[in-house]
Amino acid sequence: MARILIVDDEPNMREMMEVMLKQAGHHPIPCANAAEALTCQSEDGAIDAAILDIWLGSESGLDLCDALRGNAPDLPVIFVSGGGGAMSMEITTALADLKGRNHFLYKPFKKEDLLEALDASF
Numbered sequence: 001m002a003r004i005l006i007v008d009d010e011p012n013m014r015e016m017m018e019v020m021l022k023q024a025g026h027h028p029i030p031c032a033n034a035a036e037a038l039t040c041q042s043e044d045g046a047i048d049a050a051i052l053d054i055w056l057g058s059e060s061g062l063d064l065c066d067a068l069r070g071n072a073p074d075l076p077v078i079f080v081s082g083g084g085g086a087m088s089m090e091i092t093t094a095l096a097d098l099k100g101r102n103h104f105l106y107k108p109f110k111k112e113d114l115l116e117a118l119d120a121s122f
Contacts, residue, residue: 002048004118006030007037007064008080009056013107017051020111026118033057034064041071049102049121051114054081065099076121078114082107 004026008014014030021028029047031037033056041047050068052061065077077099103117 001025001027002118002122003027003029003046005037005040005047005050005052005068007032007034007050007056007061008053009033009059010053013053013080013082017114020114021118023111024115034059034067037064038067041068047072047075049076049078049118051078051080051118054079062099069100076102078103078105078117078121080105080107080109 004021006014006017006021006028008017008030009032011032014032018028018030029040031040037050037052047068050065052064054061056064061079065079068077069075079099081104102121105113105117
């Protein structure tokens with residue numbers, strides 16, 4: 001059972017991913033923003049992977065990726081996005097590539113796509 005950090009500012013999306021991961025036997029750790037995520041990483045112990053929304057309101061999942069990997073350099077990261085922000089999806093995906101993303105999923109995505117991306121990240 002992997003401990004998976006979920007960071008998404010949309011409560012419904014966060015809850016949906018939490019349910020998907022629980023059904024697959026994982027231990028999801030849902031967070032609404034970067035501060036929560038960093039607290040969870042430091043207080044809850046080792047995290048096996050992170051699922052990060054690119055646009056977290058006024059925060060960036062890309063910056064959060066750097067902060068999380070500052071504590072765990074080999075942390076697998078799956079970025080998700082439904083668009084938004086001031087950049088096109090192409091630019092957003094390219095930026096995720098520069099951060100060393102393991103996978104990128106476009107919202108909405110299927111449970112199978114999330115689990116496949118997660119399995120391929122380990």
